[in-house]
Amino acid sequence: MRRRLINSTLAVVLVVIAVFGISLVLVETRTIENGAQESVESEAVRLMSIVNGRLVGGERIAGEVLREQITTDRYARVELPGQPDVEVGERPEGDVIEAEATGEEGERIVVQESADTVRQEIGRTVVIILAVSLLAVLAAVLLAVRQARRLTAPLTDLADTAERLGSGDPRPRHRRYGVPELDRVADVLDSSAERIGRMLTAERRLAADASHQLRTPLTALSMRLEEISATDDPETVKEEAAIALGQVERLTDVVQRLLTKSRDPRSGSAVTFDLDEVVKQQVEEWRPAYRSAGRALVCSGKKGLRAVGTPGAVAQVLAALIENSLMHGAGPVALRTRVTGNQVVVEVTDAGPGVSPDLGARVFERTVSGRNSTGIGLAVARDLAEADGGRLELLQQRPPVFALFLSRDGGAHQR
Known part of the structure; x- marks a missing residue:
């Protein structure tokens, strides 16, 4: 040129x-x-x-x-x-x-x-x-050479920027050349780089969340299938198959929520639901894993509570807390339900060493972990809780007490 x-x-x-x-x-x-x-x-x-x-x-x-x-x-x-x-x-x-x-x-x-x-x-x-x-x-030759350098150098630079975008490097360069038309192209490329960067971040986050969130229900489903394959009792097979079908439905809900959240993080489908049913379902799913580890999983507290939220999301949050206690805690794990003001609370605690003081509330940040894990589970759990208007907090570090706060009944929360 x-x-x-x-x-x-x-x-x-x-x-x-x-x-x-x-x-x-x-x-x-x-x-x-x-x-x-x-x-x-x-x-x-x-x-x-x-x-x-x-x-x-x-x-x-x-x-x-x-x-x-x-x-x-x-x-x-x-x-x-x-x-x-x-x-x-x-x-x-x-x-x-x-x-x-x-x-x-x-x-x-x-x-x-x-x-x-x-x-x-x-x-x-x-x-x-x-x-x-x-x-x-x-x-004229000197002027043409100077003008050609002034025009071709930015075009070469813009081509390099476009090539970087195509190779997966979405960092904007914020470089301008003093030529309105070329600066306009640079603005568009920088805007595209920022959008691509956000899209790649969202895709990576979705992949990490999906990998973590699907692992738990798939593990539970695998244990149910093992129970079915190890028994000859038709009644037991029927019971375990029914539970497995319920887990498949929840697995489908997990996938649907992940996809919906990736498209619109503010989306939600909160309803009034029976909290006891969700807690009972999680205890039944995780009790075999705790039994295999020689530990107990119990629930207590106020019964007959109705909360506002998405049952599938609440189940995922509780599953993340129960799995966290199974992996990093010790002794029996207790789920306790209670009421505070216009909110219902589900507390999950164990007898393990808890959260180190240097982590504290940072335990909910992504990639932050005290046991060489991914550091994604609690971060995703907090995101799921906040998507339905609730919140997930660490009430006590030693022994660890995690609490899920949800709106009570239907008057305090609407979507």
Whole structure:
């Protein structure tokens, strides 16, 4: 592109120089020739006035007198009736510029100048015009190179930015070039980079959340299938299959919530539901895993509570807390329900070492973990709780007490 810009600029300059240069040469040639002709004619008239003046005074026309009145590079011949011609200067050879003047007494004066003098003058003028044209071409080349660099360098930079975006590097460069059109392209690329960055972040977050949130129900479903495969009792198979189908439905709800949340984090489908049913379902799902680990999972507290939220989301939050206690806690795990003000609270506690003091509330931040885990589970659980207008808090570090706060009944929360 740089070469095209230089060539196009140079072509325009050459066309302009050719048009105006040739016209200027023609005009100057005509002007010089006309000027030389007028000068010779003027000199002939001037010599005629001198000759007439001397004839009227009765003076003799001498060549020495006329030689002082004529330009050195010109030739003059005075023809007088009844007298020999008087010649002044050297007669030019070849082409000449000639002018003559005739007096009242029949006298005649012829003035000649060599055309070579005019040609030399025209040659000098053409050389000057060519020199100016050459300088104009050089200036145009320098200007074209500078302008080409100014335009192509930003385009190359913008191409590199677009290539970086295509290779998965969405960092905006915030570089501007002083050219409105190019700056507009840079603005669009930076805006696209920011949007792509947000999209990639959301996709990575969705993948991490999905990986973590699907692991728990899939593990529970796998345990149910193992129970089915290990028994020959039709009643047990039927019971376990019913539970497995319920887990599949909750797994479908998990996927649906993850997809909905990725499209609109503010979306929700809060309803009034029976909290005891959700707590009981989680205890039944996790009790086999705790039994295998030699630990107990119990629930207590106020019964018959109704909360406002999304049952599937509440189940996921409780599952995250129960799994967290299974992985990082010790001893029995207790789920206790209670009422405070217009809220219902589900507390999950165990007899383990709890949360270290240097973590504290940071335990809900992504990638923050005290046991070399992913650090995603509690962060996702808090996001799910807040999406339904609730909140998840760490009430006590040692022994750990996590509490899920939800609106009570239907009057305190609507979507």
